[in-house]
Amino acid sequence: SKELGKNTYSIYHDSMEEDLAERILIEKQLRNAIYNREFTLAYQPQINLKTGQVIGVEALIRWNNPILGFVSPNKFIPIAEETNLILDIGEWVTQTCIQQLKAWKNTRFDSLHIAMNVSSVQFENIQYLSFVNKLMENAGVDNHRLEIELTERTVMNNADENIARFNQIRAKGFGLSVDDFGTGYSSLSYLKKFPLSVLKIDKTFVDGIPQEEEDISIATAILNLAQSLNMNAVAEGVETLEQLEYLRSLGCNFAQGYYISRPVPIKELEEWLTHNNS
Numbered sequence: 001s002k003e004l005g006k007n008t009y010s011i012y013h014d015s016m017e018e019d020l021a022e023r024i025l026i027e028k029q030l031r032n033a034i035y036n037r038e039f040t041l042a043y044q045p046q047i048n049l050k051t052g053q054v055i056g057v058e059a060l061i062r063w064n065n066p067i068l069g070f071v072s073p074n075k076f077i078p079i080a081e082e083t084n085l086i087l088d089i090g091e092w093v094t095q096t097c098i099q100q101l102k103a104w105k106n107t108r109f110d111s112l113h114i115a116m117n118v119s120s121v122q123f124e125n126i127q128y129l130s131f132v133n134k135l136m137e138n139a140g141v142d143n144h145r146l147e148i149e150l151t152e153r154t155v156m157n158n159a160d161e162n163i164a165r166f167n168q169i170r171a172k173g174f175g176l177s178v179d180d181f182g183t184g185y186s187s188l189s190y191l192k193k194f195p196l197s198v199l200k201i202d203k204t205f206v207d208g209i210p211q212e213e214e215d216i217s218i219a220t221a222i223l224n225l226a227q228s229l230n231m232n233a234v235a236e237g238v239e240t241l242e243q244l245e246y247l248r249s250l251g252c253n254f255a256q257g258y259y260i261s262r263p264v265p266i267k268e269l270e271e272w273l274t275h276n277n278s
Ligand code: C2E
Pocket: 044, 059, 060, 061, 072, 073, 074, 077, 090, 093, 117, 118, 119, 179, 180, 236, 237, 238, 239, 256, 257, 258, 259, 263
């Protein structure tokens, strides 16, 4: 009816206006967030499933804004990307990860790597790699300690141009991992040409283990692919002991997820490592 049509329209319209208002507010608050020191990094341990040892951590950004409170990166990263604010944010993330690696030098944590999420917008900036190289040199940190995480979409977007850059990254000794693997469209012929070090099995597949046949098949296929391409595989989003054990039985070497630890502030991570990795 006309009534219903009008209602539906008005609900849709209101929520669009709300979304837009929220977006504008987020963008406005994001502009000063670095200056106001509103970002922190949380670190989530990644473990070797065979030995139980922690091999490294993934750095995940956290934003606590006085007006908006905690805003999920799933919400603000896309806005930061559309507005290019991600360039400054990504620079802050990169500096902070490398400072952390430097702070860990000559401590009991100095064999851990940090896996850092790098947005496609950031990665496509031609100055980015030399920026990373310079910071690592100044910090005097072994390049193997830093792993660059790109989503499958970023990796496959501009695949031809990426090959040269990936080769540079790996020649310098940095790790290069493919995030959210299985959710985008990978060309297998490119995967073979890319010098990647890690495939991360997306949480959406891990969620279905061990109940869903399809998810087990996909995880198995990804593990076989990683093995035949000489890459490591990390399962992400492991929430139960069952998932952890099943993944181990499939031959998956590495995992991260709430079952092991949530992403935590640096002090908490160091305490956790002291109690869990001795
Ligand atoms: P991602 O890189 O795929 O990171 C994994 C997400 O899953 C993180 O969400 C993490 O906190 C969450 N997670 C880890 N283990 C579990 C688990 O067992 N169960 C559940 N339910 N979730 C788990 P988070 O921290 O909210 O980050 C969301 C996304 O935002 C990230 O997805 C990444 O794409 C992006 N992001 C986070 N930090 C950065 C950053 O520093 N730079 C860039 N460019 N993107 C970032």
